[in-house]
Amino acid sequence: MKTIKVNIVTPDGPVCETDANTIIAVTEAGEIGILPGHVAMVAPLKIGSLRLIKDGVTEHVAVHGGFLEVRPDVVTVLAQSAEMASTIDIARAQAAAKRAEATLRAKKDDYDYQVVELELKRAINRISVYETRKK
Template sequence: MKTIKVNIVTPDGPVCETDANTIIAATETGEIGILPGHVAMVSPLKIGALRLIKGDATEHVAVHGGFLEVRPDVVTVLAQSAEMASTIDIARAQAAAKRAEEVLSAKKGDKVAELELKRAINRINVYETRKK
């Protein structure tokens, strides 16, 4: 089965370099599936899960914005931040969600707290999805 190279990079450095049969990403316009040989494109990413499917196994990555660049032989994710599901500190993510919820209950419409809550929920969801 054909594969495509995947590079996930953040301002802090590389997060993952691997090969996958299929990549599923949450873009600003909806979910997109990418196979080897996909047409070249660039798309903004939203806060969401990136799934790297390799045969029968799926790796999950929590991605917090950025861009997806697709070329026929390589997919590059330039993310503001990204974490492999296996490295997520679930207690830290739950604490971040609780803090953000407390700020929002005291100060409705706080954009920073809303963003922090979305990121924490994404990390929690990606962590829980990998266990299934």
């Protein structure tokens, strides 16, 4: 089966360079599937799981925003942050989710709720991606 090269890059550097038969990403317009030879495009990403499928094995990546650039021979993900499921520190993600939930419940006027909600979404995404890899 044909493959397409996948590069995932953050401001901190490369996260993953691999090949995949199929890439499934969560974009602002919805979920998109990409196969080798896909038409060139650029799409903004939402916080979500990026799935890289190769020979029937799915690898999950927690992606927190950014852009997906598709060319017929390579997909580049330029993400604000991204973590392979295998490298997620689940205890840290759970602690971050609890902190964000507590902050939102406190309802203090000095908090920027959009920032805290974004932190919560990122933590929940990391937990979800980590748990999905075990299935």
